[in-house]
Amino acid sequence: MRSFEDDPRLADLLSADQQARLGQLIGALGGGRVSLEEQHQAGAEPLEFNLETIGWLQGELPAERLDAAARLVEFVLLFVAKYRLAANLHNDTTEASFAELQRQHAALQASEARYKALSEQLQERVEDQVKVIEQAQQQLYETARLRAVGQLAAGVAHEINNPIGFITSNLRVAGDYLDELAEKVPGGHSASLLLDDFRALLRESLSGTQRIARIVADLKTFSNIDQADFIPCDLNALLTTSCHLLQAESQQAIDVRLDLAPLPKLAGYPAKLSQAFFNVLDNAAKAIDAEGVIRVGSRLAEDVIEVIIEDNGTGIPPDVQERIFDPFFTTRAVGSGTGLGLSVARDIMRAHRGEILLDSQVGAGTRVTLRFTCPNTP
Amino acid sequence: MAEYLDSERKLNLKVVYYGPALSGKTTNLMQLHTLLNPQRKGELMVLETRDDRTLFFDMLPIGLRSQEGLDLRLKLYTVPGQVQHDSTRKAVLSRADGVIFVADSQLSQQDNNATAFDNLADNLQKLGMDIESLPLVVQFNKRDLPDAIDEATLQARWAQTPWSPLSLASALNGEGVVESFRQLLRRLYPVLDREYQLAGRHGIDAEAFVRQLSAAHEAPHA
Ligand SMILES: Nc1nc2c(ncn2[C@@H]2O[C@H](COP(=O)(O)OP(=O)(O)OP(=O)(O)O)[C@@H](O)[C@H]2O)c(=O)[nH]1
Ligand SMILES: [Mg+2]
Numbered sequence: 001m002r003s004f005e006d007d008p009r010l011a012d013l014l015s016a017d018q019q020a021r022l023g024q025l026i027g028a029l030g031g032g033r034v035s036l037e038e039q040h041q042a043g044a045e046p047l048e049f050n051l052e053t054i055g056w057l058q059g060e061l062p063a064e065r066l067d068a069a070a071r072l073v074e075f076v077l078l079f080v081a082k083y084r085l086a087a088n089l090h091n092d093t094t095e096a097s098f099a100e101l102q103r104q105h106a107a108l109q110a111s112e113a114r115y116k117a118l119s120e121q122l123q124e125r126v127e128d129q130v131k132v133i134e135q136a137q138q139q140l141y142e143t144a145r146l147r148a149v150g151q152l153a154a155g156v157a158h159e160i161n162n163p164i165g166f167i168t169s170n171l172r173v174a175g176d177y178l179d180e181l182a183e184k185v186p187g188g189h190s191a192s193l194l195l196d197d198f199r200a201l202l203r204e205s206l207s208g209t210q211r212i213a214r215i216v217a218d219l220k221t222f223s224n225i226d227q228a229d230f231i232p233c234d235l236n237a238l239l240t241t242s243c244h245l246l247q248a249e250s251q252q253a254i255d256v257r258l259d260l261a262p263l264p265k266l267a268g269y270p271a272k273l274s275q276a277f278f279n280v281l282d283n284a285a286k287a288i289d290a291e292g293v294i295r296v297g298s299r300l301a302e303d304v305i306e307v308i309i310e311d312n313g314t315g316i317p318p319d320v321q322e323r324i325f326d327p328f329f330t331t332r333a334v335g336s337g338t339g340l341g342l343s344v345a346r347d348i349m350r351a352h353r354g355e356i357l358l359d360s361q362v363g364a365g366t367r368v369t370l371r372f373t374c375p376n377t378p
Numbered sequence: 379m380a381e382y383l384d385s386e387r388k389l390n391l392k393v394v395y396y397g398p399a400l401s402g403k404t405t406n407l408m409q410l411h412t413l414l415n416p417q418r419k420g421e422l423m424v425l426e427t428r429d430d431r432t433l434f435f436d437m438l439p440i441g442l443r444s445q446e447g448l449d450l451r452l453k454l455y456t457v458p459g460q461v462q463h464d465s466t467r468k469a470v471l472s473r474a475d476g477v478i479f480v481a482d483s484q485l486s487q488q489d490n491n492a493t494a495f496d497n498l499a500d501n502l503q504k505l506g507m508d509i510e511s512l513p514l515v516v517q518f519n520k521r522d523l524p525d526a527i528d529e530a531t532l533q534a535r536w537a538q539t540p541w542s543p544l545s546l547a548s549a550l551n552g553e554g555v556v557e558s559f560r561q562l563l564r565r566l567y568p569v570l571d572r573e574y575q576l577a578g579r580h581g582i583d584a585e586a587f588v589r590q591l592s593a594a595h596e597a598p599h600a
Contacts, residue, residue, distance in 0.1 A: 005453070085425060086434045093465040093466050
């Protein structure tokens with residue numbers, strides 16, 4: 001049967017065996033051969049169920065008995081049908097309930113997947129926000145630091161310039177006086193030795209003041225923080241300044257070898273570019289020992305300017321390389337560095353539409369390449 | 379949904395008695411079985427009950443054969459009213475051509491009536507049927523009981539619905555049962571006529587349709 005309410009056929013209610021057995025029993029009762037048939041036969045009595053003729057009772061019985069026998073079969077069929085209907089209905093509703101359950105299950109799974117995706121999305125957005133905040137924080141920190149250093153440097157430079165000026169001129173005058181003094185002092189071996197020594201002292205002092213003056217000039221470039229707009233920068237000059245500063249800052253002598261090719265001017269913030277160079281140089285200086293060498297080169301290839309800072313120091317292990325641009329990441333002992341160095345350098349490079357590339361091998365050294373594209377190269 | 383078999387010129391219809399538990403659906407059907415004398419009437423099947431409460435359904439087949447040769451069958455079903463048999467109710471309700479909602483007139487039963495009517499609307503919707511366009515008669519049964527809500531109140535309450543006027547019955551006494559059925563037949567006919575041209579193609583007009591399907595042995599009260 002298709003649906004519980006579709007009209008059954010005789011075969012739906014009684015199997016062929018059961019039909020034969022029922023026929024036999026009724027035949028035995030009635031005293032003649034009797035059989036249930038699906039097809040109409042001459043002289044057969046119709047078997048009705050639900051106003052439907054679903055079969056025929058065929059038999060060698062008197063009409064009256066055949067009629068009674070047919071009603072008996074219908075009576076039996078009614079109870080068989082009741083059971084069938086109930087069973088089919090039960091089956092229908094069970095299937096419907098199961099289908100409904102499956103539908104609900106699928107809907108539940110779908111909504112679960114939706115929520116999962118949503119939560120992953122949220123997680124991603126939180127991480128993005130954290131990155132943005134970290135970056136802003138880092139920039140803020142850097143700006144404040146640069147400003148403080150710049151102000152200090154500018155103040156120191158200003159204060160030092162005057163005394164350096166009169167020290168220098170006084171030293172020169174002292175030299176002249178010495179010459180005059182030499183003429184007036186009576187000749188003698190020990191006196192002339194003393195005067196030569198004196199002259200040497202003055203010469204050394206003068207070269208010392210010149211060195212101080214140069215450092216002050218470098219400091220002024222380095223702390224050029226109030227520059228709001230891009231101005232044409234001489235990268236080689238900035239590199240040289242940064243190297244001087246590195247050497248001045250270091251306790252030991254550092255072997256820095258410059259190999260600079262002529263470069264076009266690049267639009268940028270000089271103070272920031274110096275900062276980027278200095279940070280990379282500073283890392284290189286910390287990676288090398290007494291025999292170490294830092295090679296600083298610049299070159300122009302088509303419209304790309306490359307600044308290469310290379311050392312033959314300890315190198316950076318691969319796992320550290322992955323994180324070296326993370327803000328606040330440092331491999332050095334706490335206190336010896338903020339860890340901001342390379343991350344700041346990278347940000348500065350980005351601000352100049354440039355990039356920073358790292359190539360390092362443990363035990364062999366590190367090469368940092370700073371690439372700028374300069375659009376206005378002929 | 380009615381089912382028409384052109385080869386046999388046979389039209390199968392289904393009417394369902396719906397309503398809360400113990401409102402008298404089975405009683406309605408048993409009375410119809412006794413009272414009706416249509417052209418053709420089959421056995422009343424009371425499928426299975428526990429404490430007189432329907433577990434599956436009851437069914438009474440009736441029919442007529444028009445002079446034009448249309449073999450029209452109408453199966454009357456009751457659903458189990460108890461809340462827990464909802465999936466059975468839905469299965470029996472599916473593809474119904476008309477519904478007689480048997481409500482209990484007793485004051486205490488009004489919540490049950492409302493719940494059952496909501497359930498009818500709900501199941502019709504799940505089965506993709508529209509309660510507004512389905513031929514539907516609302517019968518308030520058990521009018522004989524003392525705490526039955528009075529008729530004027532009930533009629534006024536339902537006046538604004540598409541199912542006004544209500545049908546009133548005392549099924550236990552056989553009163554209003556045939557009338558409710560006739561009212562349903564009158565609401566059912568136009569729908570069938572539109573779909574199957576009962577008058578045009580089969581020579582059955584509204585009057586013949588109602589009269590032949592609801593011919594009664596004797597009017598219980600004129
Ligand atoms: N007083 C009174 N009792 C009635 C009337 N109609 C039915 N009853 C009684 O109400 C009880 C329930 O009747 P049923 O016809 O079995 O109710 P039902 O709606 O089929 O109930 P379910 O099968 O459980 O859904 C029976 O005891 C009936 O005798 C009526 O008009 N008046
Ligand atoms: Mg019942």
